[in-house]
Amino acid sequence: MEGTDKLRNYIDQDIKEEERSSTHQWLQSLSDHELENLLAAGWEETPIPMPAATATILDMQLKNAGIPLTATKPFRVLRLVRRLVAAASILLLASLYFLQKHKPAAPPTTPPTQLANTSMHARKVTLPDSSLVWLSPGAALTIPANYNTQSRNISISGEGYFEVAPHTTPFRVFAGGLEAQVLGTHFNVEAYPAERTTTIALTAGSIAIRIRPDSAVVLKPGFKLISRPAFHQVTVRNFLKERESDWKKGAFVLDDVPLDAVFSRLEYRYHKKVIINANFSGKARFTGAFSNTNLEDMLTNMAFVYGFKWQIANDTVFIH
Template sequence: MKKENIKILFERYLEGKTNQEEEKIVLDYLADQTNENSEFHQVMEKVWDKQAKKTDHSAEAEQGLVQIWAKVEEREPKSHPLYAIFKYAAAIVVIISAALAWYTYQKVQKPAQIAITYFTKTTLKGEKVKLILPDSSIVYLSAGSKLIWPSRFQKGNHRNIRLEGEAFFEVKRDTTSPFVVHSGQMQTQVLGTSFNIYAYPQDHTFSVAVRTGKVSVSANSQGKMKQLSLLTPGMKLFYYLNKHNYSVGTERITDINSWIKNSFVFKDASLPNILKSLERYYNVNIELQSNQLSKCRFNATFSNKSINDVMEEIHIMSGKHIKYKIDTNTKTITVWGKGCQ
């Protein structure tokens, strides 16, 4: 039989597709070809010389070897007399060697994919944490927020993470792997910069403020992401989720991440929104008992103050029209009044 036909038959043997007569042809041929000067022996030596010197004891390798032995045992001739055992032993060794060489080659050509797992960090009211991502980017996660990120980022692909709540990012620059923050229907993309995202779903307002670099902000429009604006340092974008529109303004660079150092800045903010933020920052429950106070708006900065001091400042800023009561046992603050000054 021609060598080409033997090769085809050998491949069929390893796949378990040969019949008893074809098996005998393969084994007889290989048994005759296993001396040191044979063409087949020389080919096998070259194959093994290319393999790693260190034995692979991984679980994957062990499983591969088990499968190879099972295949050989399954295809091994059962009816040969004792005198033929030694003849066919060499052929069986060749089959094992060829199969192992093929397995190792496949492993080199198609390296095993490292599984990607995802981590989630959720902060409680009154809690903030600093996180370091796999690419060495830094995230400061604010109170009542959740961040989801992968165990590793793939070079050349987007570095995708998800955020609910507020966080300040210091992103390591990588022009080949854009850093993308997904927040509901909003998407913020950068290459390397620092910026703050405010994205609490229940507040219905999304904002991005840039401290350094450039930031692209997009929104989902009829199933497609549409870029809203390209922000530079000192710029801040507000997106109103219910109205599906946005505005762009400015903010002092030093105020953008001031909350990290317990300094809370509010610009033309409504009283209900201020109270929501204070609930998260100070881990308290605030009950607003007057609809008239919803129209009150303030510009205020509270730096390293207790919640008692903050409530007293709001009381004074309103011309003492806003009243409050703090229950320290239940950590509840009741707010009422007839309006603002």
């Protein structure tokens, strides 16, 4: 390809991607004299006649600038203008190509921190803003990288008790489709993945719970909100504040929980697989608290009340 054709295609962007880099390097290798000759050869067409008044003004400006004039002033002026435009086009296109090829990579996104309680006991976590969270066995927190710098938003799966440090930035917890917002307060969240119920209980302070994009419920201490999205149900009722956080001390606390959900929580707490016989109905609801009770004693007490049988084989509990 002739040099003038290559240059014209480059300026018109009528060039293949694999040829663009080599053309760019070729233009950079040309001397000023070679580039000027190339530009002149590419724009030797007959110029459009310039109005006399415009030519006179340009003559005066060029003379004042110290640029010598010849008998071909209109043509020389037009060629000069076109050279400047062409050179600017080459510089602009080359710069854009260079920036496209060498633009800095976007800074890596810092992933959120995942904290999971894999033990059989409550785990205490101190957040960067000095807020405290107790995680029940099997519970997990997701803490964004910008926590306490741009926001105080976290997500929880399982059960957790929060003591939120006062701050001007609202503290938000996302759990089971609900969003709870506080400034400084104490509350408990139950959002077990296997259950279709999310519960938020307030023990101190004030909390606003968004249940829909356009509505929220404000709780007072001693009240809990129970959300069952699958059934489009939201209820608020009171509870015993003294008992709500007993699980932090090792107790197994249940408040109106279906039996099948109780067995699911036992899996987290005791690291056992629970298999329920198909003929067993786990719809009955259980309320109670067991303090530092081993699994066998707990199953014995529950079986006496609800009339089921159980047995443990290795790491599996069979309910029938």
